[in-house]
């Protein structure tokens with residue numbers, strides 16, 4: 001099989017595009033394969049990226065793509081869904097899409113992002129990113145503090161230190177924080193000592209039936225994000241927003257196909273410092289493998305992987321032992 005590019009990258013989010021940019025800066029050829037299903041695809045604005053705070057993630061991705069492709073003819077992007085990856089007899093890597101089209105590269109970068117796995121509570125998904133937030137650096141802030149907010153202590157957050165971590169952040173943007181344990185009475189009791197002497201925090205251990213839209217104070221900046229929590233006892237409370245970090249898993253069947261180990265978090269395991277997997281020549285960057293799932297981290301790990309892959313290719317070309 002002839003080589004389509006030195007490096008195949010699956011995923012054109014901030015991780016894959018940054019890896020491609022680093023590789024392009026040292027004249028490597030790169031083929032990016034991507035199907036446009038970015039994790040934050042449906043959200044109108046992003047934060048925490050200096051110089052782009054509050055801007056549209058779609059515009060940001062377009063600017064990154066246009067800039068990369070217009071300056072680096074060695075990089076190209078194919079819009080497609082890859083369904084299979086494998087290592088060839090020569091030790092190269094092949095990627096195949098649903099139509100049977102194949103690409104071969106010397107090295108493979110998985111920049112596929114992750115899928116969020118929501119708790120089985122009715123209505124959760126409809127508030128995801130619009131009232132239920134996984135990160136208060138991303139959303140929740142307005143110029144006026146909210147009257148009260150909630151923390152949903154289920155799944156990853158069914159844990160005192162993790163829920164308290166989020167609850168403490170919440171006190172910067174709301175005057176009262178209630179931790180909802182969804183029927184876990186023992187967990188609710190164990191928050192007592194973590195609260196210390198502060199009266200800003202409290203718990204509610206009632207079982208949640210569903211999240212519902214409620215009428216909120218129209219003059220509040222939190223009207224659109226207010227979440228109604230309807231309990232199995234038939235009562236409902238309203239919170240200006242709720243903090244919850246869902247479970248997640250790396251996207252696509254590639255870790256399984258290549259036999260790559262996963263971490264308990266669902267991320268693909270990589271080795272420090274170069275983020276190479278247990279297979280030489282396969283690297284991961286961004287949300288599929290990094291614990292901090294934010295755009296700056298996707299870019300950071302993408303640039304590291306780009307540099308590592310370049311180093312390995314050059315060392316291979318000279319039949320030398322490189323650092324990677």
Ligand SMILES: Cc1cc2nc3c(=O)[nH]c(=O)nc-3n(C[C@H](O)[C@H](O)[C@H](O)COP(=O)(O)OP(=O)(O)OC[C@H]3O[C@@H](n4cnc5c(N)ncnc54)[C@H](O)[C@@H]3O)c2cc1C
Pocket residue numbers: 010011012013014015016033034035036037038039040043045046047048049080081082083111112113114116128129138251252285286287288293294295296298
């Ligand atoms: C609600 C929400 C809001 C967020 N807001 C912010 C924010 O304001 N600021 C911030 O810093 N971070 C934010 N994030 C996190 C941010 O979206 C991610 O950290 C970032 O997108 C990760 O980049 P990535 O390149 O790893 O993955 P992604 O951006 O998800 O890109 C991965 C790409 O790979 C593609 N892909 C996967 N499998 C295949 C396949 N088989 N074939 C072809 N292509 C494939 C995907 O479809 C996708 O196009 C937010 C996340 C969520 C859920």
